Amino acid sequence: MASLRSTRASTAVMRLKDRSNNLPYSLVNTADGRFYLVLTNAAGDNDKLNEPLELDAFVAFVNSIGKQAPKKASKLDIAFEAKLRNKL
Incomplete structure (x- = not known):
């Protein structure tokens, strides 16, 4: 279970590095299972x-740092959202 926790945290840090042009951010895992x-x-x-x-x-803290990457949407997603807006 601990490896899944650290994988989720390290993935968040990797996304932050990608958003910040690979600034040298690092994750630290404490003995009590917390992260900084x-x-x-x-x-x-x-x-x-x-x-x-x-x-x-x-x-949540890591995701709040820096500009967020735009969400990917397919043509079908965009058309569906437009259809929903037109119905309202």
């Missing part, structure tokens, strides 16, 4: 960006 985010500065030191958080709170 660090950013390596130019001097090579790690700046702690938050207090240790539970998984859901950590993922």
